[in-house]
Amino acid sequence: IRVYKPNWWVLLGDMGTGKTSLVLRFVKGQFSEYQESTIGAAFFTQVLSLNEATVKFDIWDTAGQERYHSLAPMYYRGAAAAIIVYDITSTDSFVRAKKWVREVQRQANPNLIMFLVANKADLEDQRKVGNEEGEEYAKENSMSFFETSAKTAQNVNELFYEIGKRLARA
Numbered sequence: 001i002r003v004y005k006p007n008w009w010v011l012l013g014d015m016g017t018g019k020t021s022l023v024l025r026f027v028k029g030q031f032s033e034y035q036e037s038t039i040g041a042a043f044f045t046q047v048l049s050l051n052e053a054t055v056k057f058d059i060w061d062t063a064g065q066e067r068y069h070s071l072a073p074m075y076y077r078g079a080a081a082a083i084i085v086y087d088i089t090s091t092d093s094f095v096r097a098k099k100w101v102r103e104v105q106r107q108a109n110p111n112l113i114m115f116l117v118a119n120k121a122d123l124e125d126q127r128k129v130g131n132e133e134g135e136e137y138a139k140e141n142s143m144s145f146f147e148t149s150a151k152t153a154q155n156v157n158e159l160f161y162e163i164g165k166r167l168a169r170a
């Protein structure tokens with residue numbers, strides 16, 4: 001069976017949490033220590049082959065800098081999935097992630113699937129946000145939770161394949 005679903009996903013989160021790095025790790029298998037901050041938003045497209053379906057999707061990687069906040073609704077309204085990213089070494093980024101969750105819950109398409117992603121899991125020695133804190137918050141908000149590292153590739157494919165599978169079922 002070949003299923004073609006036009007859909008797009010959006011990444012949201014504070015600046016520097018690793019949104020672009022996660023997408024580049026997934027789409028190109030690359031990582032850069034000197035990834036530049038996104039201006040406005042960046043667009044990627046990808047095809048995933050799952051067991052019974054081929055899912056083609058677009059990813060909007062939004063800019064985390066506050067001055068671009070007003071652009072975000074253009075990308076999350078109508079999105080099939082939102083990936084909200086924080087950095088385990090920054091409590092501020094976790095606070096910001098929770099604000100994104102509330103905003104998206106209020107404003108986006110009610111069928112949208114939300115994922116909470118705790119990135120930079122390789123920086124365990126600088127961790128400020130406990131794994132349980134993220135997991136707990138995700139559970140309360142019916143989100144799937146992943147701890148990832150764009151640097152080491154930990155859980156990155158798992159995250160994107162899980163989104164694809166969830167949407168293929170939806």
Ligand code: GTP
Pocket residue numbers: 013014015016017018019020021022032033034035036037038039062063064065119120121122123148149150151152
């Ligand atoms: P904005 O575009 O400003 O919103 O940032 P962003 O969320 O897209 O973050 P970006 O991917 O630009 O990464 C910011 C910095 O964190 C870069 O220096 C990356 O190399 C670094 N980085 C991203 N992911 C990881 C990770 O998993 N581990 C480590 N150690 N560094 C990471």
